[in-house]
Amino acid sequence: MSAPGTTIPTEAITRAKAGDAEAWGELYREYAPAIFRFCRRALPTREDAEDATTEIFMKLRDKLVQYDQSRSFSAWLYKVAANHCWDTLRRRKIRQDKETEDVDKVPLEHPDANQLERLIEQRTSEEVRKALDKLGGRARMALVMRYYSDMSYDEIADALGVRRAFVGVVLLRARHELRQALERTSALAAGGTS
């Protein structure tokens, strides 16, 4: 798990499970920034992310007794966060359902690697984040789950409600969408400077 702190506060988790409010406060301080960032990447607005962070931690506090300490705490935490964010998007009907699970239609071409390299070579993180904001809900959600919270394909499949075999397709399509968004940004920038 890459995003939150590397040390897993086992003792704090045990105390928090026993109802120690101080320990819960420690966990919150440790993980709230990472979860907020996760929500910020996954949801359309900052306000949404703020609300979602609060709601996720309320859920976590209720569910903490169910947490199995033999498993990774942050993985469990991200799973709850991913489910919550995906639920939020689904409720608002802004989920992108244009993708199908028809794996046969997945483009199996070999793209021009040099062109791809050129596209990503001079990109700043800010440009990538702006491009991410332009993606559909599912594409963005998939990329965030995989490249921010390092969730497994099984976990992503579970959160998005798709077959495991389809996760790669979702991710590849999301990357294609991202590249198109980056290209559009480049074209706009070129137009603006000319």
Added chain:
Amino acid sequence: MNHLDEMTCLLYLERQLDRARAQEVSAHTQDCAACRTLMRALERESRLLTRAMLEEEEPLPARLAKFQERAKRSLQWIWGVAFGLAATGAYALYTGYIEPWQQQLEQAGFGGTSLLGLLVFQGAFWKGWQSMVTLLEVIALLTLAGFGAVLFRRRIRRGSALALVLAGFCAALVLPAPVLASETRRGENIAVSHDETVKGDIFLMGNRVRVDGTVDGDVFIFSHDANVTGHVTGDVIAFAHTLRIGGQVDGNIRAAVNTLTVTGSVGKNALTFADYANLDPTGKIGGSVTAFVESLNVDGKLGRDMLIFSKHLGISGTVGGGIQAKGGTFSIGATGEVDGPVRFEGEVAPEVSPGAKLASPVEYKKWEHKRSYRDSGYYIWQVIWSAAYILFGLVLFALMPEFSQEAVKSAEQYGAAAGLGVLVGFGLPIAAVIACFTVVGLFIGVSTFFLWYGALYFGQVIVGALVGQWIMGRTSELWPLIGRMAVGFIVLRLCTMIPHVGFWVKYGAAFWGIGAISLAVYRRLQPVIAPGMPSPPPLPPNTTVGGVQPA
């Protein structure tokens, strides 16, 4: 040589291929430069994505940092204090207002029922409910629903909570199985003829209504002139200009009329809102009379007690119980007879004829128009009410933090809020009354009225919060806003205590607040066109895959 497709490359990089396929791919990339380049590009793309997402360009908002406090210090005790204060306030309200009224009513012969129960649940508006619930049961039901919603708020979504509350209301409506009239008659002149017998309840709507025959049930009248000369075994419930009861009514009379005249007999009680009401010498009412009238004359015979709010009250007949009256003038004629205690509170001392037969002398209390500012009780009540308002505001702000903040912001739009406040403040109760007059809209009408009534109080809290912001500066956070609300409300309350001006301050603030609430509600109901894009971070990190981008 066939190149690897992008999907295979990605799955290989993500370690999602089975061992055999992965070995094939690995062997292929040893020999194929194009596929190696693609693999490298995809890997760099992955790293770029991770880096872009992990960068902390926005710190945790202050609002979320506060959750730590909320998590650390449970606010259970605040709710304990809140409920304690609420219970104290309710007790003070009960002992200060409700209980004395109840005692007066019991003395006037309305024992066994509360004032609200008498006026509301046994009133014409709530026909059919009276056998079902008392006011306390309704409050208990709603409180239970509220607690349920609060307890399960984390498990149910907002829509579900709303549905739950609505379902509760619907259940409350369905459970009593209200009594319905079996027949409705409409027209210019409506009559139940002399030789006719109607089984069950009947609605009569027309310019002129006559009941000469027999109705074995209740009679509901909506008319200009109504005349009941026949026999009604149930109640007569009337909204009319003139209502004359010349026949026999075994049940109650409940009438909102201009003029009510009883020349016949009424078996039970009479409740009326009227300009003029007369119990003629031949008239007889077996039970009690509750009246809110301009002028009431009792020349006939009344079996039990009277509770009267009137400008003029005259007794020349017989009253079997006591009289509790408030109003302008009160006279008992030489033929008047009252078998119970008589208490009158008014502007002018009652005129009692020496020939009148009274069980005891009339107790008279002169009306005091102004509350004594020297009375310490006045200030105690001011403190209790202020605490109750602040508590009310605290609960509402805590339950609806965003909406409350929006309402306070709306209050800053002085013109719009004040204008809308006048419109809604006067329009809503009128709409509620109109809804009440249509039987279908009864519940909606009563609910709207209570909503309006609640908004009058909430409005003052909102204006209090605004005043607090004027004094202590703006804030967008909840608890500082609640603090400002408390300070601002105390200032507002002090202003309402200023003689002559206080009344206008109080109701001005209430209507202003109602306008602000309405404005906030209006804005909430506006459709959202599109979700806004997040604002760019203030300092772009300028990082690239290849390193720091040259300036």
